[in-house]
Amino acid sequence: MFCVLQFYSLLENSAIANNTLQYRQVTLFAPTNRAFQKYKGSKDDLILYHMTNLAKPLDQLDGSVSSELEGNPPIWITRIKGRYRDDLYANNAQILQDRSNYIQMNHQQKQQVLHVIDKVLVPVRSANKDTTQIYNPDAFHFLNQSENLDVGDHRLRSFRQRVYQNNKGNVFLSEGKHTFFIPVDEGFKPTPRPEKIDQKVIDGHVIPNHALFTDATPKDKDYETLAFGDNVRVTISFSTQSNGKASSYYVKSNTIVGDPNHTEGVVLAEIVKANIPVRNGVVHLINRPLMVVDTTVKQFLEDQEDGPLHEFYNKIQDEGGEFMQQITKLRDLTLFAPSNLAWTTANIVNVHNRDKLREILNLHLVYERLTVEKIRDENVNQLFQVQTAAERRKLYFNVIKHGHNVTLTVEGGGVNATVIEPNIAATNGFVHIIDRVLGLPYTSVKEKLQSDPMLNNTYHLGQQGNFNEELGDSTKRFTYFVPRDYAWHKAEIHFPSAHKKLFMKDYGYHVRQILERHLVVSDQPYTMADLKRLANDTVTLPTVRDHLKLRIKESDKSYYVEWQGEWIHVFRPDVECTNGIIHVIDSVFLKESDVRVTRSPSVPLMATHVTIILSVAMLFSVKWLLL
Template sequence: MCRLKKCGGAAKTLLVLAVGLVLVAQPALGAPRKSVKQKLQEDPELSQFYLLLEQNVLANFTLNFHKATFFAPTNEAFQRFKGPVDDKLILYHIASGVSQTLDKLSDTVTTSYDGSPPLWVTRLQKGNTNKKELFINNAKVLEKRSNFQGVNSQNSPQVLHVIDEVLVPLTSVSTDTSVDNPDAAGFLAQSESVQLGSHRVRSFRQRVNQNQKEAVFKAGGGNTFFIPVDEGFKPPPRPEKIDMKVIDGHVIPGRVLFIRPTPTGEEFDTLAFTDNIRVQVSFSTQPDDKSHRAYVSSNTVVGDTSHPTGVVMAEIVHANIPVKNGVVHLIHRPLMVVDTTVTQFLQSFKGIVSEKEDGPLNKLYEVIMDHGGEFMTQITNMKSLTLFAPSNAAWANANLNNILQTKDKVKEILRMHLVAEKLPLETILSENIIQVESAAARKNLYFNVIRHGHNETLTVEGGGVNATVVQPNIAATNGIVHIIDRVLGIPYSTVGEKLATDPALNKTFWLAQSERFNEQLNNPHKRFTFFVPRDAAWEKAELHYPSTHKKLFMRDFQYHAKSILERHLIVDQAFTMAELKDLFQRNESAVPHTVRDVLHIKVKEIDKTEAETGEAGYYIEWQGERILVSRPDVECTNGIIHVIDSALLRDTDVYVTGGVRGLGPVMSVLTLLLAATLAF
């Protein structure tokens, strides 16, 4: 401890420095806070918004003298905006009379635009965290740049929030008149007077009036309304199918759902969700060449004679139209109405039945028509079918480029996506359907259900490709369409990658990790034939050889797994089951060489007439056991997998040479040394 006389000068110096730091870190008491106006002037990325504020008399007056909350789109947002930018537009971005930080925002914010229309606030849960993303109508709030608080020249508090899209109010066709904040019913009544581009909604309005359902569109609170445009009422007699229940199926009560903040695939109850009929809707998006197209799908879970079950999909042609009691989305055809064949559904997005140029399956349609259209003729003539239709994104796979140049191969691939019976998702799940025959000769489709809690996702495999059903149960008068995320029949993964991703082959993949066995399976310069036991095969082995199975799946003894799997693997040749069958028919003594040894098997095919017991299909016979090949010819980029129902396993395959792995050879050497020593 220093004495005061000796350290007094140093103490005073430190005190002065400390006070100086405090003064630097904090503004002087009574110093004016920066205003929102100053903040806008200093931020170059908000210059377009500030310019519009200055140009509008009311907006400029509010900025300088009133309490207010401002929602400022970035310059980039204005550059993306394709609509007209007039000086009135800025008023839809101002809430006068309130200064609210994000946590104080209610579900609606009244704006300064003509008629005081509201802005709708959505709080979207961010993943599994407690954080939430905020949206104003369809615009996302940039939270790190928001919540700026300041006062203007009149000492009125103001708050500035930054958003990533321009907010678009309902505007009049004529610049001389304004739209006085109508509800959805008023929107229908005044539709010819508002900016809707080339779209008209007279037909739907007429059906609403004839069925006396105006009250549905006048309902207070926040709702979501889907209104089909006139082009979607072709061909007749579709208009007559728009009855009271169908109209109810176009309204989601109590939820204001703009496109961006609405989770894809989440189902919402409509007004047509009652005791007698149950209809839900969900949103989805599909990428096209420039951006993403938005779609809405109605799912009639419980129907009646006039309203069949299934999904009807419609493109949202004009989204996010704000009204007094929610939001309106214009769609290209009515929901719930099942009045087209599968062929017409494919055509309805391609300018044949409607005026749409693109759709969720336009790439599939182009492939069909580019290769002669025989496939289209085939499905047109079928009275009952299921089409597993690859989405537009599925066709972007580079592996398809060469295949698409071969007409016969494309025809076979298309037929692999077709089943000659109606298979809605519920039927596949309830009847536990594992496989079905496709329209391609000797090509089956295999189903698997992945469960996450209460959610069930269907996957379908064909020709070695495992695809996920991303939109099930699109209903047609003669069948069902399931949209999938990959093109079947065109392999895109190696043998190793297929083993790692197939949910039915988890146990074999786990064993294949020992001794780095699976690394070779990704070699693109090799060709493999791999007889892969499915998970159920190992469960069967556990019953027959409990001790062997137990050791095999223990880490300490897993070195045996490599030699057992080598018995299942043929290297440098990729045999289909038909080729193996033909090989044995030509030469009964022919035996393929696996990595481990000579595989003494026989191949037999049993058709439906012969299969009195068991299943039809390919079998291999090994050591007196007949083993079903439950999934033959799973094609990969470097070989073929045959999924089998039993492992090629003997009870003597796993043995213990010592208490610890690796001690067997060591003990043998020690024994020899001991014997030599004793002999000496």
């Protein structure tokens, strides 16, 4: 068992542990050497918290086991069902099953079991040896005696005072296994915030009947809190946020149903000290109270100096202040805020122009309150779109369902992002954290066609004759008028025969001709604003095959192009790509005469003549027989 030598060294130096091994049943949870290298805390009496006085093989581990440390504090066991094998955790340490379940008998014929774990188990400890020692406290005694416990620099007086004033101590005394979230004193600013911590909010900090440790808990799974009833319904879920180098743990309360004193929406809090085991469950210290919505969007961003949006906040500061002034004045807004990881993309790092940066930031701002639920409701019968603070720039939403899981995506400026943290509530709106920065493309024209569910038919047709492969050329600049799937459905109604033939493999030549009509190749891509400036009357654009003559007009904040006498709505203009621009249109540049075939394309002309000759010969043969 070379991987646990540091644990073995501690074991050898503990007289109590050696005596237990000699005479009693034992289960040992042995951290790996790597686990001890990462552990920076005290090792005093640590060995006894990794021992129990009963032998428990893997198949018998469930609920909790009592440790041999003074007071016998529990080690909480989490079993996560797997398809082939369950994952097992002791507190927040995963049991490495391939190196566990080592069973043997001691000299007293007592069974002993060894399990190897990937983290050191850390019990609740007194702050120093000179104070009264506290062993195996429940959550209430932990809260009450926090000044005498080793919780780092954190203080819990403000929350404790609210618990006393609201007579909610019984919540933290409750027997069983529960998860308790306790906000630290630093999170009780601004001043009015403590008054908002009422009985219902305190209940919203407790998940009953589950001892949830950070690594052993599924991310984004909602757990009902004590504040989940008929009038108010609050859930809590865990999540992680990465800045590209390290990850931080967060919890979010979601007030699904509120009342006049409890605003609906999500409150996000960082876990500043996690996984503190207590007699009736586990405690997590968080940087601010849950459920309390008392900051504006601006204040929320300012609070994210080291949080999941600090890179976004830094970009707002780089912009010079106009964007922050804008959101400060708004009474109703929604901000789609890119995560820290989203800003690490190379082409984003190189944006230093303030005007360009302001345009990008404006693309993330909407002048109304939009919850995910509202977006889903608006998206039922048609693709929901909304104007942004960027001139003539809209956001387009798509709801993707996989069984019970629902994912919301948002596209802006050619970038498709996924909402990863929805409905963070502020007093003047909502913040949704997304996984990409809108307005700075990262896909080619080909890749955009391939990934956009609205453009499936055009992409499918372009697969014929390798037309799509040309759209990945990074040395060219394309302006592509791409019919969305709705446009091809219209074409099927107006030109059923031509439409049917286009989607047959044997008509690749005609498909290519039609698609080339939609594709402009020039020194630069053209936005719709560029085309409108160029077109005093009609603009002629060099397509791959010939020329495309269009007229452009703008009406009711939308663009239209006229082709062959038909005014066609530009459903999504200016979808930027790394090698061009896509304009998504509502009709196909298609004429009935584009596909005219008098014979089956799969039958060669000579074969057709042979068939006719044979048919005539058979006719004469039948006539001869009748005579």
